[in-house]
Amino acid sequence: MGQTAPHVCGYLTERFSDDAFGSFAGYREAGGYETARHALNRMTPEEVIAVVKSSGLQGRGGASFPAGLKWSFMPTDDEGPSYLVCNADESEPGSFKDRLLMERGPHQLLEGLLIAAWAVGAETTFLYVRGEYAEAASVLARAIGEARAKGVLGPRALGSDFGHDVVLVRGAGAYICGEETGLLESLEGKKGQPRRKPPYPAQRGAFGRPTTVNNVETFCHVPHILKNGADWFRGIGTEQSPGTLLFGVSGHVVRPGLYELPLGTRLDEILFEYAGGVPGGRRVKGVIPGGISTPILPAGLLDVRMANEFLRERHTLLGTGGIMVMDETTCMVRVGCIASGFFRDESCGQCTQCREGTGWLDQLLHRLERGDGSDGDLALLGDVADKMEGGTICSFADAAAWPVQGLLRHFGDEFAGHVSARGCPLDQSFAL
Template sequence: MFEPVLLKNIDMPDGHLLSTYEAGGGYKALAKALNEYTPDEVVELVKQSNLRGRGGAGFPTGMKWSFVPKGADKPKYLCCNADEGEPGTFKDRIIMERDPHQLIEGLAVSAYAIGAETAYVYIRGEYVTAIRRLEQAIAEAHERGYLGSSILGSDFNFAVHIHCGAGAYICGEETAMLESLEGKRAQPRLKPPFPAVAGLYASPTVINNVETLACVPHIVMRGPEWFRDIGPNKSPGPKLYCVSGQVRKPGLYELPMGIPLRELVENHAGGPLPGRRIKAVIPGGVSAPVIPESGLEVGMDFDSLAAAGSMLGSAGVIVVDDSTCMVNVATRIIEFFHHESCGKCTPCREGLNWVVKVLRRIEAGEGEPGDLEQLEMLCKGIFGNTFCALGDGAAMGLRAALKHFRDEFVTHIEERRCPFH
């Protein structure tokens, strides 16, 4: 039976306190890293584990760390992306609210590995409880000597700062987040240069997600072999799945990477609501293309979902049952992306505006022949032509809805009404 690792403290009433974290072996990984490994050896441990970023892209974490130049004459920075703006995603919030020291230890070990002495946690401002818990945890860690100068008697100095965002989805994109941290308008940067070379304040910067950083202390303590033995070899480890929507037991589940989507939804999350059938599942937040009920045998890992035409993304699993209009779902999702577009590039700014207009017309019973072809043409113009992945996510999601549920779009146009409402 799989034993939770990342969520082992979340049900404890005092799981957010340092005393609880230490009682469970907390900060032993930091001590082990400082006493037994050089920074390069910690990077190598993470490389050997095959840990892939849990924020959405799935890029190998150890490889990302290795891109940081060794002889840079500028300070190095570590940034934690805790913005978590993807609809259907709440895993990082739970870690920060109920086990914040796990994140802080992950930050400290990761900063030691890349040679950084300063970290910023970029957190969405609506996460009030998480912000307070992190502030308390940082103060506790400072007092106990896990943060500050000469940590645990070593020559490693490290400080963590919290920066609250203002609720912009685009700040989940790493370079837009860096722009916001610098006090500028949050818009993606043109790459290269990549953040590892010229990131925050034009200095070498590593950006990792909360869940990614939380995995690092466990890899140091248990070894890369332990991590690789969980789930598929190409994307192993424990994984946090956020399940919401029309399902009996929504919640946060820690399970091995690669678990079949059907098993996650029907066994762990209890299946559809009484009297209903599953129509589709969005597997990775609204950026991920929808998967119809017939495709639910797919494994919940980066490669399996990519082969199935979708993506793991943030593992925000949204269940849709047979009472739901997929035209309405597609419209709501594209409205969200249109609203959150930063407006920097024309394909995203103008293309999504036209997509929303056409979808609203179809949903209102005013669709015309040729509208679906126009939507496909607009998706083609957006996909692959934008500064960041926001436009790509919107286009991929709409393409999947048109592919798997085209009959519902056709019915809206031909009958000039929504058959579900």
């Protein structure tokens, strides 16, 4: 089992402290697989999609795309095989929710996959797990074996006429393989480079066949929605963003960990009440709300509800819900250096403004950090970031530009201070 315990329980994580929940017997005892049995034997795929659509479930992999709508894009008149892909590549710095979902509740995920596979008519699910997640992969392999042995998976899944299997695939450690078409390339044994779209995966996905790709957390909500109904789900969270979300809190907080809370919970409440605030009596300086790609919020803007409709008003996004907290000692130029180094290393290199832009951002930020930067470098930094947005094969380039834009927007004076002081004026900050 992993090191990080969920602190607050909602429907996804409420049984995670019970080790038995991870086993087939324990999951069955908690009523597990009954919802899938009902769906596969008593509901049509269209009925399942209709419930998920009206629940308003949005994807939890970062883009918040409506899950039911995505499922409805799958062709219904195609005679050949179709596939479901579970994106368990989770490589966004600050995000660790999917790991916990897989390690503590593998059968909850498998039940969600089975229901989704029935809905989209997929004969096989490829469960693509981040290469470094060895524990999650071994827990899942065991769970898949149990599910096969008990007839949950197989030619007559849960006693229905639907045949389905789940194939576990291990990634090899590239962030870009989390982008859905980069993942598909990797799944096919090729270099993990995103594809131009269209065609979208529902038209031409894995091995050229119609494919639906969703995130681990997205699938985990599905059995609960089918069991309790779309209205129940819509009763949690906000009108536009229903349900709970797993917020992973890390950095300068007293109680880092995973918190399952309704979407729309205020960021300052998560930080100060659930995560216990900043240790040592220090003040908070900035918070990245949803993984490294999402623009930072300064201390004065933390009274925001954690849902895209509110975060957008503050020029940031929910992303994957990976909240990273930085206290007053933190040098924001160094934060930029860490982010830019990551994106420089992880760009797949197909698009010029991404390949070149990530390198330029990294060089400029390090020059500023060393004290060799000029006012011209500062202007160039903003210019390069702005020119990276839009027009690339995937949104990695945007994701690389946003953290820099956020840092300049809210901490521009600190960046200018590095030019005038010819180095970092914050002597207590972490070192690079």
